[in-house]
Amino acid sequence: MTITRAACVGGGVIGAGWVARLALNGIDVSIFDPDPEAKRKVGEVMKGARRAYRRMATNGLPREGRITYAKSIAEAVEGADLIQESVPERLDLKHKVLAEIDAHAQRDAIIGSSTSGIKPTDMQSAMKRPQRLVVAHPFNPVYLLPLVEIVGGEKTKKKHVERARELYASIGMKPVVIRKEIEAFVGDRLLEAMWREALWLIKDGICTVEELDDIMRYSFGLRWAQMGMFQVYRIAGGEAGMRHFMAQFGPCLSWPWTKLMDVPEFNDELVDLIATQSDAQSGQWSIRELEKIRDDNLVAMMEALARGDGGKGWGAGELHKDYVKQLGKAAKGSKAARKRKAESPANTLEPKSGKG
Numbered sequence: 116m117t118i119t120r121a122a123c124v125g126g127g128v129i130g131a132g133w134v135a136r137l138a139l140n141g142i143d144v145s146i147f148d149p150d151p152e153a154k155r156k157v158g159e160v161m162k163g164a165r166r167a168y169r170r171m172a173t174n175g176l177p178r179e180g181r182i183t184y185a186k187s188i189a190e191a192v193e194g195a196d197l198i199q200e201s202v203p204e205r206l207d208l209k210h211k212v213l214a215e216i217d218a219h220a221q222r223d224a225i226i227g228s229s230t231s232g233i234k235p236t237d238m239q240s241a242m243k244r245p246q247r248l249v250v251a252h253p254f255n256p257v258y259l260l261p262l263v264e265i266v267g268g269e270k271t272k273k274k275h276v277e278r279a280r281e282l283y284a285s286i287g288m289k290p291v292v293i294r295k296e297i298e299a300f301v302g303d304r305l306l307e308a309m310w311r312e313a314l315w316l317i318k319d320g321i322c323t324v325e326e327l328d329d330i331m332r333y334s335f336g337l338r339w340a341q342m343g344m345f346q347v348y349r350i351a352g353g354e355a356g357m358r359h360f361m362a363q364f365g366p367c368l369s370w371p372w373t374k375l376m377d378v379p380e381f382n383d384e385l386v387d388l389i390a391t392q393s394d395a396q397s398g399q400w401s402i403r404e405l406e407k408i409r410d411d412n413l414v415a416m417m418e419a420l421a422r423g424d425g426g427k428g429w430g431a432g433e434l435h436k437d438y439v440k441q442l443g444k445a446a447k448g449s450k451a452a453r454k455r456k457a458e459s460p461a462n463t464l465e466p467k468s469g470k471g
């Protein structure tokens with residue numbers, strides 16, 4: 116199952132990342148975003164994404180999909196079989212925007228919301244055809260990180276969850292269907308726990324933001340890119356494996372190691388402390404420069420993982436290998452289509468249309 120035409124409602128950090136993934140898969144995308152700066156911002160993200168894809172798509176890339184800017188949601192969603200909503204995280208706004216998408220989308224279109232934590236059931240109330248709404252929660256940068264959490268609400272039909280899974284997989288993603296809907300799903304539940312703990316560690320002066328980041332990236336950060344928490348801990352249990360690990364470290368959970376359920380007061384003092392330390396850590400790079408470094412690192416890591424397990428590919432690397440092949444196959448298809456078009460007598464008289 117493939118996407119023939121997509122719409123992105125909201126073209127900020129995440130919306131633009133979706134536009135990039137879709138367009139670089141050769142899919143035409145229409146965007147609606149009221150921000151007068153949206154075109155420039157999407158253009159910046161496209162520049163970075165094209166650079167990353169040129170580097171990683173060693174078998175070639177399909178002809179880029181056309182990117183157009185619509186004047187309304189109705190115009191953007193017309194004819195789209197996948198509509199991705201990525202507007203700011205406010206329930207009232209999600210209701211308003213989803214109701215408008217719902218009113219104008221074609222009957223069998225899948226509507227995916229990028230929300231980081233709102234339950235789909237809570238977003239379905241303003242929709243007439245809520246059965247095709249799923250949460251499709253991605254990770255930044257959407258054009259490189261393959262995971263998308265798919266969550267259905269009370270009114271979502273199973274067949275639409277299945278269709279969503281197929282559509283997102285068709286653009287090189289790894290959809291994981293979450294079994295029960297809860298706020299913040301799975302990825303952000305884990306990240307939120309780490310983020311809470313990190314804020315305490317900085318606030319209490321245990322470490323700086325730079326030291327905390329080093330502690331992550333020189334140790335378990337490296338482990339987590341290639342094996343998740345449970346596979347890593349299985350090995351940590353030694354030859355006795357998971358049972359031994361649980362027996363050894365389980366009791367520590369009741370020791371006062373974390374402040375997990377307490378929230379530090381989010382006042383100006385805390386924001387200043389974090390922001391100042393963050394400037395000292397990373398102020399020498401612009402956000403665009405940091406994005407470039409991040410993208411190069413991510414591509415290099417996925418390429419390394421693609422060579423894992425004796426060349427079969429491991430984890431995200433196994434998927435990466437297939438994705439590069441898929442893009443290469445689509446590149447051949449685009450080339451053949453262009454050749455056919457050029458050779459057709461009807462087209463020899465007309466100039467070729469440019470792509471966005």
Ligand SMILES: NC(=O)c1ccc[n+]([C@@H]2O[C@H](COP(=O)([O-])OP(=O)(O)OC[C@H]3O[C@@H](n4cnc5c(N)ncnc54)[C@H](O)[C@@H]3O)[C@@H](O)[C@H]2O)c1
Nearest residue numbers: 125126127128129130148150201202203204229230231255
């Ligand atoms: N930033 C992340 O890391 C991240 C990761 C995963 C999911 N998300 C989720 O993605 C969604 C968007 O987040 P973001 O970080 O891209 O925010 P953002 O502020 O960068 O972008 C939001 C965009 O929506 C536009 N917008 C506002 N009202 C609109 C309307 N009525 N119609 C169309 N567009 C409108 C804004 O102009 C802006 O460009 C949120 O639900 C967020 O929780 C964010």
